[in-house]
Every structure is written in structure tokens, then in C-alpha cells.
Amino acid sequence: MENTIRKIESLGAGSETLARLIPLLQEEVFPKGHILIREGKVERSLFFLEKGVARAYLTNEDRDVTFWFGVEGDVLLSLKSYFSNEPGYESIELLEKSVVYKIPYSSLIELYQRDVRMANWGRRFAESELIKADERFINQQFKPAADRYEEFVRDFPDLIRRIQLGHIASYLGVSQVTLSRIRAGKR
Amino acid sequence: MENTIRKIESLGAGSETLARLIPLLQEEVFPKGHILIREGKVERSLFFLEKGVARAYLTNEDRDVTFWFGVEGDVLLSLKSYFSNEPGYESIELLEKSVVYKIPYSSLIELYQRDVRMANWGRRFAESELIKADERFINQQFKPAADRYEEFVRDFPDLIRRIQLGHIASYLGVSQVTLSRIRAGKR
DNA sequence: CTGTTTTTTTAACAAATGTAAAATTTATTG
DNA sequence: CAATAAATTTTACATTTGTTAAAAAAACAG
Incomplete structure (x- = not known):
């Protein structure tokens, strides 16, 4: 899980923060073409992309428009869904056989409320994505x-x-x- | 300062968080046309736009390109500058005589490190902007x-x-x- | 390796957009 | 209110881009 760990550390996590996050990570493997996040659904998990490539896209009547690519070390999530608990507008497709580490929002928010270092890690994550x-x-x-x-x-x-x-x-x-x-x- | 307060509260600040933030706010008034943030410079303050309109833009050889408008209640900052302490690429111009409330990054980061509620407020701020x-x-x-x-x-x-x-x-x-x-x- | 399917490139034409300059409208100042 | 300046719209033309369809190239399966 080196790509995932490197990502977490790059957001300023010390060994303690890392130690709290790692137990939350659940590994999952998906085949090429898998739709990890589907538009219109609420998806309250976030995924670290350990291995593979992904694209985020929106669908219109006839065609779909890709607006983002994710590679190893990137984080996959439906922003609106994950942060606001509303149906997301985007879908995320895995373009290769992929390995991801999943964290449910509930686990994360609990840490955020309790631990100021975790909350600041989450803040820096949002800031860097911003x-x-x-x-x-x-x-x-x-x-x-x-x-x-x-x-x-x-x-x-x-x-x-x-x-x-x-x-x-x-x-x-x-x-x-x-x-x-x-x-x-x-x- | 009602617009500013409404903005702060909309990010989930309780009365305590609000009470900590308010003393940090420094009111400033600028004329129409004032360049609040200048590209290439480090600007480690953030501004709540209490009254007025602003635009963020980039300059090219010949022309400038506006990519954002801010109205009452919006937050004005150079993202890269404020969050990463690097020279920003954008400028922000006030299009009308404006009133802003300024918070230096140093004050905010200090609260973030000490107080878990403040850190979560900062997290939600970044998330909502994201x-x-x-x-x-x-x-x-x-x-x-x-x-x-x-x-x-x-x-x-x-x-x-x-x-x-x-x-x-x-x-x-x-x-x-x-x-x-x-x-x-x-x- | 060969036939089949998928992806990418090319061609031809129509539609949309940019540029530069002129005309018009709106705003500002004395 | 007139005169000037600034902002917006219009015109004319060249360029770019999209669309549809066909051709070529690449990937895949047996």
C-alpha cells in the first residue's frame, strides 16, 4: 500500500495520524471497466487509488464527458456525496484492473471530531484538493x-x-x- | 458585519467558534478598482467580502482573463498563497467600493492547531470551497x-x-x- | 496468422467563433 | 445639458471547430 501511504504522509500526517488511519483502510480489487461511483447515488466512502487509472465523468443524453483522471496515489470520491451526503453528479470508472483502499466517511468524521491532528489532516487534504x-x-x-x-x-x-x-x-x-x-x- | 458572520456560521461555527474568530477580523475599506491581491506576490491574509463585488483574474501578455466573481459573503484569497505560502498566480480586483474583513493566516493556523472545533471549521470551509x-x-x-x-x-x-x-x-x-x-x- | 472488432485518423462540408473596425448606446464630467 | 469618454453592439471576413461518414491503423480472438 505504498502509494496510499505516501499520499497520506504528503498531507502532513505524522506517525500517529498514520497509525490511526491505516486500520480504517479496506483493500478492494476491481476489474477494468468497473464503475466505482455512480452518478445520482450517495457514496459515503472515499478510495485511495493504489494501483490503476480512473476517470470521473458526467453523462448527457447521448455522450459522456470526462473531466478528471486519477492515477496511483490519487483519491477517488464523489465530492458532493462524500462531504454533503447528497447524491453525486459524477461517475467514476476504473479504466484498468485496480486496487483501492476504502475509508467510510463515518470512520473519518469520528476521528476528526476527537483528534485535532486528524482534523487538521482532513483540512489539509481538502485544501490541497482545492x-x-x-x-x-x-x-x-x-x-x-x-x-x-x-x-x-x-x-x-x-x-x-x-x-x-x-x-x-x-x-x-x-x-x-x-x-x-x-x-x-x-x- | 452581518454578511461575514452569516458566512462563518454557515460553515458550522457555533457561538464559541464565532467568538474566537470575530476578534481576529480587521475591517478595511477600499475604493473601486483597488487590487486586493496581486499575482506573483505572497498574500497571507484572507478577506471576507462584506460589501462590494470582486473578480479574480489572470493576466496574459495582452489581455486578462476573469475566472471568478465574488459577492457579499464570499471569501477572497489567493489559494496557493494563503494555503501554501507560495506566490499566487491570480489577482483580485474590487469592482466597487468595498468593505472587507481581513484575517491573517498566522492567527487562523494557531487556532486550528489548538482547537479541534476550529480545525473542523477550517476543514469544512475548504471542503465547501472545493x-x-x-x-x-x-x-x-x-x-x-x-x-x-x-x-x-x-x-x-x-x-x-x-x-x-x-x-x-x-x-x-x-x-x-x-x-x-x-x-x-x-x- | 487471419479475420473481426475497436480505435484513430482523414475528408468534406456546415456552423460557430474570433478579430478588427465602425456604429451605436450609455455613462461621465464640466 | 452639451461634450467627451467609455462601453456595448454590429458588420464583414477569415479561421477554427464540429459533424458525419469513410478510410486506415491498431488491438484482439480464435
């Missing part, structure tokens, strides 16, 4: 799709091979045809 | 500019009159000409 969400948003609005594609390739070179281009195109906010044109341009 | 950021992001990617404009008008009817269309257009991710066409279509 900064990432903000950066993604700004990036999206500020840079053309071609630049974002280039950065995507630079930052996650292996994902290009692990994820279908259709998903990447919808993540970048362009049609797959446009993404093909972008790729053709870089040669 | 949910909003996520919704904005999804909205942006999922819906065409015309729909987003309609929602903007519906949700903030008064802002249309308080904010220049150029800022709104860049917020929606389209040129001002396109926004004019959208507006013309709705008649």
Missing part, C-alpha cells in the same frame, strides 16, 4: 486545447497509452477529430 | 456559453448591471462579440 481543482479550472479557461494536450503528454506520458483518445479529447473539451488534428500538427 | 470549485469546473466543461450566460443572469441578476460585459465574457470563456450575439439571441 488548490488542484482551482489550477485545473484556470488552466482550462486560460490555455488553448493544443497547449493543454502538450502539457498532458509532458506530465503523464504513460497515460496517453493507457487511456483512449476519446476520453482525453472530452477531458480537453474538444471533439476527438480536433484532438486528432492537434496530434497531426505536432509532426 | 465543492464549489468542482461544480464551476464541470459546469464550464459541460455546458455551452449561452446556457452558462442564462444561468448567470438567473443566479445573479444584479451582477449583470454591476459588472462590465467584457469581464463576464472572459468569465464565460468567449469573446465579447460572441456574448453580444448570445444576448441579442435572447430577444
Whole structure:
């Protein structure tokens, strides 16, 4: 569970905080294509992605739009569902056979209420996700799709091979045809 | 300071938490056009917007892109700067004469370390901002500019009159000409 | 290895959007 | 209230992007 532990520690957990969290983790293994979180349902568990790749997406009448990819060490959850106990709007699909560690919200909130270090760990977790969400948003609005594609390739070179281009195109906010044109341009 | 207090209470602060926070608030008044937070600088204060309107934006070589509007009761801060003590990438401008209440990060973090209720208040603050950021992001990617404009008008009817269309257009991710066409279509 | 299915690229055309500049409307100031 | 400045809309044209469908390439199964 090294990826998961590294993630927990990166949020400022000391050995005590870590020791409290680890017993809560329940390992689960899912096949490629498994829908971990389904839109419209309440899902009060959070998952550390130990091994595999995931995408978060919304479905429309006809098509679905991917808006996030998760890799080893990332946390998978339905924000609204997990934090506010309301039905979530997004689904999360595992794009490869994956190993996750699950924590039910109830266990976590109990620790948060009792232990100030845990509460601050949870605060830093939310803050770090917030900064990432903000950066993604700004990036999206500020840079053309071609630049974002280039950065995507630079930052996650292996994902290009692990994820279908259709998903990447919808993540970048362009049609797959446009993404093909972008790729053709870089040669 | 009713807007600020309402905001603090909406994040689950009881009377004790409120009583600890209020003494930290320093009122400041700024004229229209004041740049509250400047990109590239570290700003370790957070501001509750008691009165006024604000926009967060990034500057490019030639133009600037607005990516957020704040109204009474919203919190103004440079995320990266405030939470990570690094230079922020965004600027925040006050679009009207405004009243804000300022809290230095150092005061807040001290409370967070000592008091589990405060830490959980801070956690909920970050979580609620995270949910909003996520919704904005999804909205942006999922819906065409015309729909987003309609929602903007519906949700903030008064802002249309308080904010220049150029800022709104860049917020929606389209040129001002396109926004004019959208507006013309709705008649 | 071969046939089949899936994914990606290309082509052709229509629709939408951006740019630059002019025209109009609205706001501001003396 | 007139004069000026600022903001918004409109016009004209070029460019980009989306759509649908076909072609090519890659992945997969027997």
C-alpha cells in the first residue's frame, strides 16, 4: 500500500495520524471497466487509488464527458456525496484492473471530531484538493486545447497509452477529430 | 458585519467558534478598482467580502482573463498563497467600493492547531470551497456559453448591471462579440 | 496468422467563433 | 445639458471547430 501511504504522509500526517488511519483502510480489487461511483447515488466512502487509472465523468443524453483522471496515489470520491451526503453528479470508472483502499466517511468524521491532528489532516487534504481543482479550472479557461494536450503528454506520458483518445479529447473539451488534428500538427 | 458572520456560521461555527474568530477580523475599506491581491506576490491574509463585488483574474501578455466573481459573503484569497505560502498566480480586483474583513493566516493556523472545533471549521470551509470549485469546473466543461450566460443572469441578476460585459465574457470563456450575439439571441 | 472488432485518423462540408473596425448606446464630467 | 469618454453592439471576413461518414491503423480472438 505504498502509494496510499505516501499520499497520506504528503498531507502532513505524522506517525500517529498514520497509525490511526491505516486500520480504517479496506483493500478492494476491481476489474477494468468497473464503475466505482455512480452518478445520482450517495457514496459515503472515499478510495485511495493504489494501483490503476480512473476517470470521473458526467453523462448527457447521448455522450459522456470526462473531466478528471486519477492515477496511483490519487483519491477517488464523489465530492458532493462524500462531504454533503447528497447524491453525486459524477461517475467514476476504473479504466484498468485496480486496487483501492476504502475509508467510510463515518470512520473519518469520528476521528476528526476527537483528534485535532486528524482534523487538521482532513483540512489539509481538502485544501490541497482545492488548490488542484482551482489550477485545473484556470488552466482550462486560460490555455488553448493544443497547449493543454502538450502539457498532458509532458506530465503523464504513460497515460496517453493507457487511456483512449476519446476520453482525453472530452477531458480537453474538444471533439476527438480536433484532438486528432492537434496530434497531426505536432509532426 | 452581518454578511461575514452569516458566512462563518454557515460553515458550522457555533457561538464559541464565532467568538474566537470575530476578534481576529480587521475591517478595511477600499475604493473601486483597488487590487486586493496581486499575482506573483505572497498574500497571507484572507478577506471576507462584506460589501462590494470582486473578480479574480489572470493576466496574459495582452489581455486578462476573469475566472471568478465574488459577492457579499464570499471569501477572497489567493489559494496557493494563503494555503501554501507560495506566490499566487491570480489577482483580485474590487469592482466597487468595498468593505472587507481581513484575517491573517498566522492567527487562523494557531487556532486550528489548538482547537479541534476550529480545525473542523477550517476543514469544512475548504471542503465547501472545493465543492464549489468542482461544480464551476464541470459546469464550464459541460455546458455551452449561452446556457452558462442564462444561468448567470438567473443566479445573479444584479451582477449583470454591476459588472462590465467584457469581464463576464472572459468569465464565460468567449469573446465579447460572441456574448453580444448570445444576448441579442435572447430577444 | 487471419479475420473481426475497436480505435484513430482523414475528408468534406456546415456552423460557430474570433478579430478588427465602425456604429451605436450609455455613462461621465464640466 | 452639451461634450467627451467609455462601453456595448454590429458588420464583414477569415479561421477554427464540429459533424458525419469513410478510410486506415491498431488491438484482439480464435
